[in-house]
Amino acid sequence: QRSRSTMEDSTGRPTKKTVAVVGGGLVGALNACFFAKRGFKVEVFETREDIRQAEVVKGRSINLALSHRGRQALNKVGIEDKIVSKGIPMNSRMIHSLSGTQSQIPYGKKGQFILSVDRANLNKELLTEAETYPNTNLNFDHKLQDWSAETGQMTFARSDGSTEQIKADLIVGCDGAFSALRKQFLRRSLFNYSQTYIPHGYMELTIPPINGEFAMKPNHLHIWPRNTFMMIALPNLDKTFTCTLFMPFEDFEKITTGDEVIDFFQKYFPDAIPLIGVDALKNDYFRLPGQAMVSIKCSPYHIGDKCVLMGDAAHAVVPFYGQGMNAGFEDCIVFGEIMDQLNEDFSAVLPEYSRVRVPDVHAIADLAMYNYIEMRAHVNSKWFLFRKHVDNLLHFLMPKTIVPLYTMVTFTRTRYHEAMDRWHWQDKREGGVGRISRGMQEAGSQAGGIRHSQVHWTL
Amino acid sequence: QRSRSTMEDSTGRPTKKTVAVVGGGLVGALNACFFAKRGFKVEVFETREDIRQAEVVKGRSINLALSHRGRQALNKVGIEDKIVSKGIPMNSRMIHSLSGTQSQIPYGKKGQFILSVDRANLNKELLTEAETYPNTNLNFDHKLQDWSAETGQMTFARSDGSTEQIKADLIVGCDGAFSALRKQFLRRSLFNYSQTYIPHGYMELTIPPINGEFAMKPNHLHIWPRNTFMMIALPNLDKTFTCTLFMPFEDFEKITTGDEVIDFFQKYFPDAIPLIGVDALKNDYFRLPGQAMVSIKCSPYHIGDKCVLMGDAAHAVVPFYGQGMNAGFEDCIVFGEIMDQLNEDFSAVLPEYSRVRVPDVHAIADLAMYNYIEMRAHVNSKWFLFRKHVDNLLHFLMPKTIVPLYTMVTFTRTRYHEAMDRWHWQDKREGGVGRISRGMQEAGSQAGGIRHSQVHWTL
Numbered sequence: 001q002r003s004r005s006t007m008e009d010s011t012g013r014p015t016k017k018t019v020a021v022v023g024g025g026l027v028g029a030l031n032a033c034f035f036a037k038r039g040f041k042v043e044v045f046e047t048r049e050d051i052r053q054a055e056v057v058k059g060r061s062i063n064l065a066l067s068h069r070g071r072q073a074l075n076k077v078g079i080e081d082k083i084v085s086k087g088i089p090m091n092s093r094m095i096h097s098l099s100g101t102q103s104q105i106p107y108g109k110k111g112q113f114i115l116s117v118d119r120a121n122l123n124k125e126l127l128t129e130a131e132t133y134p135n136t137n138l139n140f141d142h143k144l145q146d147w148s149a150e151t152g153q154m155t156f157a158r159s160d161g162s163t164e165q166i167k168a169d170l171i172v173g174c175d176g177a178f179s180a181l182r183k184q185f186l187r188r189s190l191f192n193y194s195q196t197y198i199p200h201g202y203m204e205l206t207i208p209p210i211n212g213e214f215a216m217k218p219n220h221l222h223i224w225p226r227n228t229f230m231m232i233a234l235p236n237l238d239k240t241f242t243c244t245l246f247m248p249f250e251d252f253e254k255i256t257t258g259d260e261v262i263d264f265f266q267k268y269f270p271d272a273i274p275l276i277g278v279d280a281l282k283n284d285y286f287r288l289p290g291q292a293m294v295s296i297k298c299s300p301y302h303i304g305d306k307c308v309l310m311g312d313a314a315h316a317v318v319p320f321y322g323q324g325m326n327a328g329f330e331d332c333i334v335f336g337e338i339m340d341q342l343n344e345d346f347s348a349v350l351p352e353y354s355r356v357r358v359p360d361v362h363a364i365a366d367l368a369m370y371n372y373i374e375m376r377a378h379v380n381s382k383w384f385l386f387r388k389h390v391d392n393l394l395h396f397l398m399p400k401t402i403v404p405l406y407t408m409v410t411f412t413r414t415r416y417h418e419a420m421d422r423w424h425w426q427d428k429r430e431g432g433v434g435r436i437s438r439g440m441q442e443a444g445s446q447a448g449g450i451r452h453s454q455v456h457w458t459l
Numbered sequence: 460q461r462s463r464s465t466m467e468d469s470t471g472r473p474t475k476k477t478v479a480v481v482g483g484g485l486v487g488a489l490n491a492c493f494f495a496k497r498g499f500k501v502e503v504f505e506t507r508e509d510i511r512q513a514e515v516v517k518g519r520s521i522n523l524a525l526s527h528r529g530r531q532a533l534n535k536v537g538i539e540d541k542i543v544s545k546g547i548p549m550n551s552r553m554i555h556s557l558s559g560t561q562s563q564i565p566y567g568k569k570g571q572f573i574l575s576v577d578r579a580n581l582n583k584e585l586l587t588e589a590e591t592y593p594n595t596n597l598n599f600d601h602k603l604q605d606w607s608a609e610t611g612q613m614t615f616a617r618s619d620g621s622t623e624q625i626k627a628d629l630i631v632g633c634d635g636a637f638s639a640l641r642k643q644f645l646r647r648s649l650f651n652y653s654q655t656y657i658p659h660g661y662m663e664l665t666i667p668p669i670n671g672e673f674a675m676k677p678n679h680l681h682i683w684p685r686n687t688f689m690m691i692a693l694p695n696l697d698k699t700f701t702c703t704l705f706m707p708f709e710d711f712e713k714i715t716t717g718d719e720v721i722d723f724f725q726k727y728f729p730d731a732i733p734l735i736g737v738d739a740l741k742n743d744y745f746r747l748p749g750q751a752m753v754s755i756k757c758s759p760y761h762i763g764d765k766c767v768l769m770g771d772a773a774h775a776v777v778p779f780y781g782q783g784m785n786a787g788f789e790d791c792i793v794f795g796e797i798m799d800q801l802n803e804d805f806s807a808v809l810p811e812y813s814r815v816r817v818p819d820v821h822a823i824a825d826l827a828m829y830n831y832i833e834m835r836a837h838v839n840s841k842w843f844l845f846r847k848h849v850d851n852l853l854h855f856l857m858p859k860t861i862v863p864l865y866t867m868v869t870f871t872r873t874r875y876h877e878a879m880d881r882w883h884w885q886d887k888r889e890g891g892v893g894r895i896s897r898g899m900q901e902a903g904s905q906a907g908g909i910r911h912s913q914v915h916w917t918l
C-alpha cells in the first residue's frame with residue numbers, strides 16, 4: 001500500500017483539489033479533460049490495461065453515432081475537429097426493403113449528418129488528450145475495491161495482488177452500466193434505482209470491403225426494419241460495415257445450425273447474404289450468443305459533496321435513439337455549466353446537478369425505450385418510410401412549429417425533457433392525443449415487463 | 460466450519476430434499492411450515508437472535524392488518540384460528556374529521572372485517588409452529604455471507620466469528636426488503652429490478668389506555684386523512700393504539716421543538732393530542748426520525764432450480780393497501796399450488812412460480828403506490844367519505860357487477876392483476892375513462908419520480 005497526499009504538491013504548497021475519475025472509458029476520459037482544464041488535480045482509475053497498448057477489447061459495440069451533443073462536449077475541450085475527421089458522416093438513413101430496394105431518408109436539413117465513429121479509437125484519442133494535461137494522471141490496472149462517501153478514501157486492487165489507497169475531494173463515477181461505485185449508492189436509503197433488461201439481444205456481424213471499397217454506399221446508416229427483427233449497419237474507416245442484428249433472445253436460440261442462419265437471412269435480409277458472405281455468416285453467427293441490453297435509471301446521481309455518477313453509470317439507455325454516448329458526453333457539459341454557476345462549490349454543485357440532469361436523462365431513457373417498443377410492435381420498411389416522410393413534410397410546411405423530435409434530440413442541445421414535452425404537444429396537434437403518452441408511460445414503466453404498443457420508431 | 464450432509468440421514472438412508480429458508484420473519488417462518496408439511500427437511504436461517512428470547516426488536520411497524528389472503532395461508536397450515544383469536548377485528552374505518560367528528564365506513568358486507576395483529580407475537584407463534592415439525596430446524600444468529608446458485612452451497616457467519624456451510628436443494632429467500640440473497644440476483648443478466656423510495660416518511664406514536672380501557676372505539680382502523688399528512692391508528696391487545704403518522708420528510712424536519720409538535724397536531728390532528736398526551740407527544744416525536752418507505756419490484760423471482768424469492772425480498776410494497784404481509788403469505792399458497800401441479804419438480808416449479816406470480820405482485824405494488832399518489836394529492840375526510848359511499852352504493856345497487864376493488868383485494872383471493880383489470884373496466888363504466896389508467900401508469904413508473912394525479916385512496 002502507498003498513500004498519496006492530495007492537498008499539497010511535492011514542494012508542500014497547497015494545490016487545487018483532487019478529482020478521482022473512476023473509469024477510463026469514453027465518458028471517464030472526456031471528464032478527465034474537463035476537470036483538468038479547470039485546474040483540478042485529476043486521477044483516472046481504470047480496471048483494464050491501457051487499451052492503447054492492448055489488442056482490441058471485444059464485447060461492446062464497435063461503432064457509435066456521434067451527434068450534436070457529443071460534438072459540443074468534444075468542442076469544449078478542443079478536440080471536436082480531430083474526432084470528426086476520423087468519423088464517417090451519415091447524411092441519411094438507407095432503408096432496405098425485403099425486396100432489396102433501397103430508399104434514403106435524410107437525417108435533417110441539407111448539411112446535417114451524424115457521424116459513425118470507432119469506439120476504441122475514440123477512447124484512445126480521449127485518453128491521449130487527457131494525458132496532455134500535466135495535472136492529469138492515468139492509472140490503469142486499478143480496480144475499485146472499496147470507498148467511503150464520507151471521507152473520499154478509495155481502495156484499488158492491482159492485478160499483482162497489491163492494493164493502493166487514495167483520498168479524493170470528489171469522486172466521479174464513470175465506470176459504466178455495471179458501475180462498481182454505484183453499488184454503495186444502492187445500499188443507501190432514498191436512492192431510487194431501476195434496471196430493465198429488454199427481451200431482445202444483439203449480435204454484431206461484418207460486411208467486408210469489395211475490391212478494397214465499401215460494399216454499400218458509405219454515407220448512410222443502413223437499416224433493415226422487419227418488425228420483431230431489425231438489422232442496422234454503420235460504416236468504418238477500414239471500408240467495412242459493422243452490422244448489428246437485433247432480435248428476441250428466443251429467436252436467437254432457435255437458430256442452431258449454419259444452414260438455419262442462411263435460411264433466416266434468406267427470409268428476412270436476403271440482400272445482406274452476399275454482402276456478409278455465406279461462410280462468414282455461418283461462422284460469425286455462432287461466435288457469441290445474443291448480447292443483452294439494459295436500461296438503467298437512478299436518482300439522485302450524487303452522495304453529499306463527495307461523489308457523482310455520470311455516463312452509463314448513471315443512465316444506461318437502450319441503443320434505439322443513438323444517444324447513449326451523446327448523453328454521457330453532454331453530462332460533462334452540464335456539470336461544467338453548474339460548476340461555473342456555483343463557483344465549483346461541490347456541496348452546492350452536486351445536488352444541483354442531480355436536480356437538473358435527472359429529468360433530462362430519464363426522458364432520453366424513456367424515448368429510447370419507447371422506440372424499442374414501437375419498433376418491436378410493427379415497423380416494416382414501408383411504415384418507417386411513411387412516418388419519416390410525414391414528419392419531414394410537416395416540418396417543411398411549418399418549420400418553426402413542427403420540429404421533428406429526432407431533430408431536437410440529435411441536432412440541438414434542447415433539454416431532452418423539453419424536447420419530449422414539445423413532442424407530446426405536437427402529437428396532440430397531429431390528432432394523436434394520448435397515443436404517444438400511453439406509449440411513453442409504458443416505456444417509463446420499468447421492471448414491470450414491457451407490453452406492446454403503437455406508432456413508429458427512430459434511428 | 461462444519462458441514463452437513465443433506466442427501467442422507469444419520470443412518471445413511473436417503474432422505475427427502477433439503478429446503479433452506481433464509482430469513483425467520485413472518486414469511487420465512489410460515490414458509491418453513493409449508494415446506495415441512497410436505498416432508499422436506501427444512502433449515503431456517505435467521506440473522507438475529509431468537510425473538511422469542513429477546514426484548515422487542517424495534518424499527519418495523521408494530522401492528523399489521525391481516526385479511527383474507529393472509530388468513531387462507533395460515534389456514535393451510537392449521538393455525539388460522541389461533542392467530543385470529545389474538546387479533547382485534549376491525550369492522551370499519553373510523554374517519555376523524557378536522558372538527559373532531561367521527562364517521563364509520565364499513566370494510567365490506569356485514570361480518571367482513573380485517574384484523575389488527577401484533578407483528579412480534581405473530582412472528583413468535585409462526586416460529587413455534589414451525590418447530591412442531593420434527594423435520595424443521597431453526598438456526599438463529601446465522602447471517603448469510605455467500606452462496607452459490609449453481610450448487611446450493613451457502614456460507615453463514617456467526618456472531619462468534621465462526622462460519623458454517625450447508626448445501627441445500629432449494630434456497631427460499633424470505634429475508635425481507637433489503638434481502639442479502641437478492642444481491643446475487645441483481646448481478647445477473649436479464650434480472651429486472653427497481654427500488655423506489657417515496658417522499659413520505661412514517662413515525663409511530665402510542666395512544667395509551669384510559670382507566671385500563673381503550674381510549675377510542677377498538678374495532679376500527681382509525682384514519683385522519685389530511686391530504687399531504689395522514690395518521691392512522693390500530694388497536695393492540697394491551698388496550699393501546701399504535702398511531703402511524705405519514706408525512707413528507709421535509710415536513711418532519713421542519714418540526715424541531717416540542718412546542719412545534721403540539722402546534723402541528725393542534726392544526727391537523729387536534730383530537731389526537733389528549734389521546735396521545737402532550738408530554739408523550741413532545742418526547743416520542745423525537746425518539747426516531749421519520750422512517751423511509753420503499754417499493755421494490757423485480758422479476759424473475761427464481762434462479763434455475765435452486766433459489767426463489769418470496770415476501771418482501773421479492774416485492775416490498777408501500778403500506779397504503781394493507782397487503783404487504785397478506786401478499787407475502789399468499790406467495791406460500793401460490794407456490795404450494797404450483798408444487799402440487801408440477802409434482803414438486805423444482806426445475807419446473809420455479810419458472811412457473813415467477814410466471815404466475817410476477818404480474819399479481821406487480822399489480823398490488825402498483826395499487827399501493829397508486830393509493831399513495833392519490834392520498835398525497837387530495838384526500839381529506841369529506842372526499843374520503845364521499846368516494847367510499849359512492850363505491851358502496853354502486854355495489855349495493857349492482858352487487859354482481861360492481862365489486863369494490865378494496866373488497867376484491869381484501870376479502871377474496873381474486874388474483875391481484877385480475878382485480879386491477881376488473882377495476883379498470885368498472886372505472887370506464889362509471890365514466891372515468893383513462894383517469895385511473897393514467898394514475899396507475901404513474902404508479903407503475905418507477906424510479907422516475909412520482910407526480911401528482913387524481914382520485915381516491917383506500918385503507
